[in-house]
Amino acid sequence: MQGVPPAMLEFIIQNNIVCHAVEAMLFASISCAILGVIITQVQISSIGFTMAHAAFAGAAVGMFLSLNVTICAILAGVCVAFLIGPLAEKARVSPDTALGLLFGISMAVAIFFIAYMQTLGQGFSAMGLLFGDVISLYREEIYLLALISVVAVVFVVVLYKEITGIIFNKRIAESVGIRVKPVYYAMLFVIALTVALCLPIIGGLLIYVWLVTPAAIALQFCYRLSAMFLVAPIVAAAISVSGALAGLEYSLPVAPLTAVLFSVVFIAAVFLSPKRRVTFRKS
Amino acid sequence: MTPTDPIIRLENVYTAYEGSDRPTLTDISFSVGRGEFVVVGGPNGAGKTTLLETINGMLPITHGTATVCGHDVRNEGVRVRCRVGYLLQNFAFDPLTPFTVEEVVLMGRFGRIGLIRKPGKEDHEAVEKALHLLGIEDLARRPIGHLSGGQQQKVLLAQNLARDPQVLLLDEPFSNLDMFARESINKLLSRLVASGIAVVIVSHAFDDLPDCRVRVVVMHDGRISLDRECLPADVGQVDGRISLDRECLPADVGQVIRHAGSAPCYA
Numbered sequence A: 001m002q003g004v005p006p007a008m009l010e011f012i013i014q015n016n017i018v019c020h021a022v023e024a025m026l027f028a029s030i031s032c033a034i035l036g037v038i039i040t041q042v043q044i045s046s047i048g049f050t051m052a053h054a055a056f057a058g059a060a061v062g063m064f065l066s067l068n069v070t071i072c073a074i075l076a077g078v079c080v081a082f083l084i085g086p087l088a089e090k091a092r093v094s095p096d097t098a099l100g101l102l103f104g105i106s107m108a109v110a111i112f113f114i115a116y117m118q119t120l121g122q123g124f125s126a127m128g129l130l131f132g133d134v135i136s137l138y139r140e141e142i143y144l145l146a147l148i149s150v151v152a153v154v155f156v157v158v159l160y161k162e163i164t165g166i167i168f169n170k171r172i173a174e175s176v177g178i179r180v181k182p183v184y185y186a187m188l189f190v191i192a193l194t195v196a197l198c199l200p201i202i203g204g205l206l207i208y209v210w211l212v213t214p215a216a217i218a219l220q221f222c223y224r225l226s227a228m229f230l231v232a233p234i235v236a237a238a239i240s241v242s243g244a245l246a247g248l249e250y251s252l253p254v255a256p257l258t259a260v261l262f263s264v265v266f267i268a269a270v271f272l273s274p275k276r277r278v279t280f281r282k283s
Numbered sequence B: 001m002t003p004t005d006p007i008i009r010l011e012n013v014y015t016a017y018e019g020s021d022r023p024t025l026t027d028i029s030f031s032v033g034r035g036e037f038v039v040v041g042g043p044n045g046a047g048k049t050t051l052l053e054t055i056n057g058m059l060p061i062t063h064g065t066a067t068v069c070g071h072d073v074r075n076e077g078v079r080v081r082c083r084v085g086y087l088l089q090n091f092a093f094d095p096l097t098p099f100t101v102e103e104v105v106l107m108g109r110f111g112r113i114g115l116i117r118k119p120g121k122e123d124h125e126a127v128e129k130a131l132h133l134l135g136i137e138d139l140a141r142r143p144i145g146h147l148s149g150g151q152q153q154k155v156l157l158a159q160n161l162a163r164d165p166q167v168l169l170l171d172e173p174f175s176n177l178d179m180f181a182r183e184s185i186n187k188l189l190s191r192l193v194a195s196g197i198a199v200v201i202v203s204h205a206f207d208d209l210p211d212c213r214v215r216v217v218v219m220h221d222g223r224i225s226l227d228r229e230c231l232p233a234d235v236g237q238v239d240g241r242i243s244l245d246r247e248c249l250p251a252d253v254g255q256v257i258r259h260a261g262s263a264p265c266y267a
């Protein structure tokens, strides 16, 4: 394979397919876990959830129309993020209901096009959108994933003060002079971007596991936010890479296997958490 | 802005909440000078909280002009909030909140520090000073969610002091505090006022105020129904604490306050 740029982990992992899969999972898990800490702590899980499914619908439409799947997914995710507020206001429904509406529409669109593509004989690639596909990745896609994990890290490092303020309390953040609105929308934008890029690897039905579980695991052990921002991506990367290696070794579907691994680790973390123990001793 | 200019100046201000067909504040004209201590009273729903949030620009002003610390509140709300402390009403944090007291107090300076820049030595010193002023240095490393309601309230007050504010807006700060804490915070407030900070405090406890000149503002239905300075001579001394003399307040104020359901104890 001369003329092809070398894979980044090629020196450690000989097999090219395995190498690409591991790299993809590594980068996807890092960016999802970092943003997952934000999503769970700002308590916008339902926004993340709805954006993930909208991106999924966008990708399905893009695939059907033979457009760039990633760009369609990004557009759909971003649109939803920016529609929630106005929709809630104009339709006089609660943001919660607005999200429910958008989620329903997203799923309907996605399922419609995936089912339709199956009747046209394009079922295989459509299934990839649902459950993820780490085998048939292009080199460029992996570079893009590496880039988005860098974007996620830089976003959190640069706007750390503002993000912690919003996590603490949006109204208090506003009262101390933080520009809450622009940072909040930037947050939603980066989440939409990440979700859309990770979608083809992890799949529209599972991406939520990558967003929420690492943060939930980190929360079992961390008392401080800064620790969560470190622990979540490390745990996510370790689980995702193990899942990819095991899945490819035993020919199991990688993303679902890894999702199960995440849940197992989460349950173990709940039992091992020091937060539920009373360490008081009467001397 | 000269030192004698009012630090808060509202002129014919109307404020309305989104989707509301009538203003919550109606034609408010209200100025506060440096080192002035203003107590705002009135029944629930009179617009006291709304008045504070209009002053610091968290609520949009629909008509009129507001200038605070030399900045136009409408266009430079963020600048105003970097100089104005605002203690929100009724806050309680979940035990899982992943912030220590120190981190919460440091947050008070985030607006001043500005985008991208990191907190420096000066900021950490301001945090220590604020913790010291409230006597809660020993809580610095505790998670805020593990503290009692009154302790949390002190932490939030420290957060506002860490900002070196020129104006301090306090929304019912005494609701969770015990008698000793009230007394020590009242002492602290009178020192702050003496140093030139303007304090606007929403409170029902008119009998429990710091030892300084007090201006009483009573709101009713989105309007200011009484605005009167009480000279120290008008104020009766009880048990070392200050309470407003009955004669100091016109009869209607007593009515207004009694409507609120709280029973202010006059000397």
Ligand SMILES: Nc1ncnc2c1ncn2[C@@H]1O[C@H](COP(=O)(O)OP(=O)(O)O)[C@@H](O)[C@H]1O
Residues within 6 Å of the ligand: B017, B018, B020, B024, B042, B043, B044, B045, B046, B047, B048, B049, B050, B051
């Ligand atoms: N978010 C809101 N949306 C609409 N109306 C509000 C909102 N918050 C308060 N109000 C109304 O504004 C009026 C003043 O409220 P507020 O300033 O909180 O009163 P208080 O004097 O008890 O602090 C009340 O009549 C209340 O119904």
Ligand SMILES: [Mg+2]
Residues within 6 Å of the ligand: B048, B049, B050, B089, B171
């Ligand atoms: Mg109020």
